[in-house]
Amino acid sequence: MVRIGGSVAVLLAAVTLLNIAYQLIRKPTELFVLIGNALDKEPAETWASYGPLFRHASTATIMPELLAALAQVESSGNPVARTYWRWRWSFNPLAIYRPASSAVGLFQMTDPAFAEAARFCVRGNAVTQTGCGFTSFYIRAVPSHAIELASVYLDRQMALVLSLAGDIKANATQKQDLAAFIHLCGAGPATAYARRKFQMLAGERCGDHLVAAYLARVNAMKRQFLRLAAESG
Template sequence: MPRTSSSLLPRLRRVRRAARWARKNFARAPRMVRIAGGVAMLLAAIALLNIVAQMVRKPTELFFLVGHSLDKEPAETWARYGPLFRRHSTAAITPELLAALAQVESSGNPVARTYWRWRWSFNPLSIYRPSSSAVGLFQMTDPAYAEAARSCVRGNAVTETGCGFTSLYIRTIPSHAVELASVYLDRQVADVLARTGDVKASPQQRQDLAAFIHLCGAGPATAYARRKFQMLAGERCGDHLVAAYVARVNAIKRQFQRLAADDGD
């Protein structure tokens, strides 16, 4: 212990000397240099505080340390999560649709995060922050999670009985994420179709509607269903063209259908 103390003392003295030297030279610097230096230090402090604040608000942002190392090609996604997609599928939300949405949203990465975005705000801690609360295989947001966590999938059907502790589900755990997504989309598809009255939907139209809901939410999806499932040219939700998003989901879904067929051979 004495050796440790004796080795630390010289280091502390060097740090104090360096700090005194920096203060002395900073005080002697021209006024504009001092102002610029002060502003730079203030901005650096705000940036550091903002990062800490965002991590507290959304701890899953710490998964930036993992980055894209858990991204997967479609075949890997199916090999890893295929049994989960099958177990938690429903009549409307097929295993291949779940797989396609997971691939499009996160490349099969269970801890995928959303991007960060600049926004003008008088609150310095809101200027640069995650674009949404989305996280996990399906990039599920907090409101969607709160709605889905009340139910579960049992026997490939959504139910509110015998669900146990689904309210404690974690979106970065693949089995939880798949079940939550299936519950949310199955319920939303049923609710949207109920609101549209006499509109009849084929299985493919139900799956397109599910992809639409996943991207845009129930409001725009209801309008889409009332148009007899006709896309509007140039319609966007967030940063995505809706028609392009749904087409991409369908294209990747066909890949997973081939992978599922290969499993059955």
């Protein structure tokens, strides 16, 4: 029995190491676990570090304070923040324990969102597809890249959602809430939200998050960053 138990332990250890190696090959940014929370920032530090980048990447609909608020809520201003790992039942032993998503960086941007945003850029505080250079080689763990990518993605997705929602007029506050909703839930649920004239469903969730609580956190951070921006001039 001791020999069998030892063999099982060795097998489990080997599978565990194989799984870790496999997940690191699939998502090398998981190596940022070695940095941990060392780069987390308080809101004032986030604004001091990235304020000019938020302003430079902002658009007519995606405000600097919204970008700052999303970065603070998603990653505490940590440019190499990574997602948690999750257990899932699977017949594939390499899929049982793995990162919850492909998200990484200040905005926890996923691979599909990156693929969509990397075809565009922000020039003169407007999203464009011309004169972008090598945005397809952007890295989500680089703050300037992550901020521009997030602004592009949210700006374009907001335009898409409003076009799909039909005859809906959104004021500035509703657009900011819609952008946060898109960031959390994606265009599909956000379109339904817009069609309801920006009314959330009771208990509405996206992933692990209660939508109302998420938007409340983002809005609280927006107010804080508006104060920080005013103080810094």
